[in-house]
Amino acid sequence: MMRRAALAFAFLSTTMPAVAQDTGGRIDTRAAIERRIYELEGMISGDVSPERQAVALRWLADLYLSVDRADDAEAAYQRILVFYPYDASCSNAYAEFLLDTRDDPERALEVTRAAIAWAKSMDSPPLYLGETYAIRARAFAKADQCENALHAADQAVTLSEEDASEDARRTSARCLSALGNDAESKKVLLGVIGDTGASNPDDESALVALMTKSKKQVDAREVDRAIAAAVEDSRKRRAESIAREHAVMVELAPEPGVRVEGTLRPAKGKSAVLFVPDLGGRRTAYRPYAQLFTLDNFTTLTLDPRGHGNSRSDSLPSFRTMPEHHRQEVSADVAAAVDYLVDQRGIDAGRVIIVAAGRACSVVERAIHEHNLDAAVVYLSPIFAEDDRDLASAVSFRPPRPALVLASAEDLYAVKSLRAFESALGSDAVRTKIYPAAGHGVSLLRDPAHFADVDAWVKEIAASPSARE
Numbered sequence: 001m002m003r004r005a006a007l008a009f010a011f012l013s014t015t016m017p018a019v020a021q022d023t024g025g026r027i028d029t030r031a032a033i034e035r036r037i038y039e040l041e042g043m044i045s046g047d048v049s050p051e052r053q054a055v056a057l058r059w060l061a062d063l064y065l066s067v068d069r070a071d072d073a074e075a076a077y078q079r080i081l082v083f084y085p086y087d088a089s090c091s092n093a094y095a096e097f098l099l100d101t102r103d104d105p106e107r108a109l110e111v112t113r114a115a116i117a118w119a120k121s122m123d124s125p126p127l128y129l130g131e132t133y134a135i136r137a138r139a140f141a142k143a144d145q146c147e148n149a150l151h152a153a154d155q156a157v158t159l160s161e162e163d164a165s166e167d168a169r170r171t172s173a174r175c176l177s178a179l180g181n182d183a184e185s186k187k188v189l190l191g192v193i194g195d196t197g198a199s200n201p202d203d204e205s206a207l208v209a210l211m212t213k214s215k216k217q218v219d220a221r222e223v224d225r226a227i228a229a230a231v232e233d234s235r236k237r238r239a240e241s242i243a244r245e246h247a248v249m250v251e252l253a254p255e256p257g258v259r260v261e262g263t264l265r266p267a268k269g270k271s272a273v274l275f276v277p278d279l280g281g282r283r284t285a286y287r288p289y290a291q292l293f294t295l296d297n298f299t300t301l302t303l304d305p306r307g308h309g310n311s312r313s314d315s316l317p318s319f320r321t322m323p324e325h326h327r328q329e330v331s332a333d334v335a336a337a338v339d340y341l342v343d344q345r346g347i348d349a350g351r352v353i354i355v356a357a358g359r360a361c362s363v364v365e366r367a368i369h370e371h372n373l374d375a376a377v378v379y380l381s382p383i384f385a386e387d388d389r390d391l392a393s394a395v396s397f398r399p400p401r402p403a404l405v406l407a408s409a410e411d412l413y414a415v416k417s418l419r420a421f422e423s424a425l426g427s428d429a430v431r432t433k434i435y436p437a438a439g440h441g442v443s444l445l446r447d448p449a450h451f452a453d454v455d456a457w458v459k460e461i462a463a464s465p466s467a468r469e
Contacts, residue, residue, distance in 0.1 A: 030067055032386075037063050043412065050083040051410040051437050058090065059413065061097075070101055088128045091115035095135045105142040112136040127443065130161030134168040146175035162282060162309070166192055170203070177210060186210050190226060194234030198227050199312035238310065245291075250301065254336040255329070261310045262303045262337060264345075265290055269297040271351035271462035272341045274375075276334055277302075278358030278441050280319050282309035285442045286355070289451065296455075298462070299345055305333040305363075328390075330363050335371035349374045351462045355454075357441035359383045361417075362391045368401065369394035376402040376461045378454055381414040381440045382421065395424050403430045404457045406450065408438035431457065 040060050044053045057076045064073035077094035084090065091111055098108040115132045119125055133156035140149035149171055156168035169192045176185035189210065193203045204227065211218045211226075239249040242263055252260040263283060273293045275286040283302035290300040304311040306326060307319035311333075316326060334354070341347040352375040356364045361382035367373055382405060384391055405421060407414040415434060422430045433453055438444050445451045 033063055033067050037067075040412075049410070052412070054080050054083055054087070054090070055408075055410045055412060058093070061093065065097070065101070070097075073097060074102075085114065086118040086122065086126070088115050088119060088126045088132055092128055092131045092135055095132070095139070099135065099139055099142065105139040108139040109136060109143070112139065125159070128161070128164075130156045130159030130164035131167075133159065134161075134164040134171070137168050137171040141171050141175055146178050149175045162284060166196060170206075173206065177213075182210055182213055190230040191234070193227055194230035194232075195310075197234075197310065197312040198231055198314045199317040201314075201317075235310075250340065252333070252336045252340055254306075254332045257315065258306055258329075258333075259311060259313065259316075260304065260306055260333045260336065262301050263287075263290070265294040265300045266345065267294050267297045267299045269299065270346070270348040271297075272299040272301065272345070272347040272353070273458065274334070274337050274341065274352060274354045275300065275302040276305065276354060276356040276360045276364060277308060278356075278360050279330075279363070280308070281357065281360075281441075284309070285357075289355075289442075289445055292451075292455070293458070296459070298458075299341065299347060301337055301341060303333065303337050305330045305360075331367035331370055334364055334367035335373060338367075338371075338373050338375060352376070353378060353458050353461060355380070357381060358414075359385065362388055365394045365398070366390050368399070369397060372399070374399075374401070376458075377404070378458065379403065379405045379418075379421075380442060380444050381407050381411055382417045383413055384417040384420065395421070398425060400429060402461050404454065405430055405432045406438075406444050406454070407432075407434050408440065408444065409434050409436050411438075411440055414440065 037060060040056050040063070044056045044060075057080045061073045061076040064070070064076060074094075074097065077090060077097060080087065080090045081094065091114065095108040095111040095115075098104045098111060112132050112135055116129070116136075119129050119132070133152050137149045137152035137156060140146070140152055153168035153172040153175075157165045159165075169188050173185045173189040173192070176182075176188065186207070189203060189207055193200075193207065196203070198204065204223070207226070208218060208223055211223065235249075242249045245263075246265070248264045248266065250262040250264045252262065254260060273290070275283065275290060277283055277285055283304045286302045290302050293300050305319075306316045306329070307322040312318060316322060319327065319330075338349075338352055338354075341352060342349045352373075354364050354373075354375050355378040357380040361377075361379040362384050364377055364379075368375060368377075403421075403425070405418045407418045409415065418432055418434070422432055433450075435444070435447070435450060438447060438450060445454065
């Protein structure tokens with residue numbers, strides 16, 4: 001036990017910088033961020049590959065913005081696009097920066113136009129192209145070009161990226177109202193409210209504004225009824241859509257007042273794979289991989305934890321704005337999903353494998369520790385927060401559970417987290433794979449060879465759960 005505690009302490013010390021506090025006890029993170037900026041700037045000086053520079057510069061752009069260094073952030077975006085002008089995700093981040101930080105819709109339109117031109121030259125549409133069109137729609141709307149905004153929004157919805165579709169439909173609702181089509185605007189807005197579980201108060205305010213355009217006063221109960229009906233209709237349509245995939249919509253209640261939604265694909269075997277998206281992500285990112293495992297007789301459950309995807313509500317909004325105590329309880333959602341598989345679906349507790357991405361990997365580690373889960377794990381690009389003492393405690397007392405950890409060589413923070421985790425547990429307990437230029441999180445699995453590595457490991461673990469004793 002002392003050796004494990006020492007290893008966990010080493011894990012903590014390699015990832016957690018010292019932080020200062022003011023006299024009121026508030027943590028001053030700016031100095032720590034500036035130190036991280038200094039370290040990253042050092043990593044991209046000298047003879048460094050373009051791929052590594054691009055990853056570090058994206059990280060730097062976010063850090064620059066967090067300490068109000070907008071000019072440096074813009075320079076970082078521009079440097080990435082010198083290397084990778086076809087990188088839709090970077091173009092999107094730059095366009096959003098121009099739109100929201102610079103208040104410059106014209107330049108945002110230039111960036112999105114260039115990104116779409118690059119996309120059209122490719123053999124297949126790149127990831128995040130729907131987001132490009134959604135941002136372009138917002139830029140058109142901000143430039144008072146509502147007809148163009150509606151066209152761009154339609155393109156975003158057609159590409160079926162859910163987050164992009166929500167954003168685009170909000171823009172459509174605003175533009176339809178501006179053009180005098182209030183009935184269609186209300187219909188679109190209610191659709192968004194239903195699909196998001198009424199989690200965005202701005203949507204409700206926009207609905208009230210629309211309803212008061214035709215009459216001076218609106219009964220609050222009328223608004224509540226319209227919202228409740230929209231949420232219920234969305235859930236019904238979603239359940240029907242999932243059923244057409246020969247799957248089942250699952251609703252879990254980890255605690256009173258919390259509704260967590262998932263998609264279950266049942267199989268006859270006693271093994272299961274539980275998929276947990278990166279924090280802020282959605283379960284649908286795992287759909288093709290869940291389908292493949294189900295074909296191999298694994299029951300699969302893709303989960304939207306509270307504040308994510310279709311588990312958002314007015315009391316549990318987007319994870320980014322969710323109260324801290326609910327953020328800390330996301331690990332309970334993972335435990336509830338494992339309990340559901342074991343208790344209600346008859347899955348062998350020793351044959352549950354949890355696949356998690358990015359920052360959700362630390363949530364899963366805490367769930368294993370706090371709820372004594374007998375689950376193996378696959379971590380895709382793990383991001384272990386530098387100040388997460390709960391994670392350090394979980395690693396300190398981690399039971400012997402198999403772990404496969406994957407990362408892209410250029411994903412600096414993920415590789416650092418992978419190495420720290422491996423060092424804390426020992427190489428015998430953790431199998432690691434680092435791939436060149438493989439992307440981040442779920443995108444690692446887009447390469448069939450990478451998915452084959454995960455598939456083979458999962459089958460090996462499920463076939464011999466006694467190996468973890």
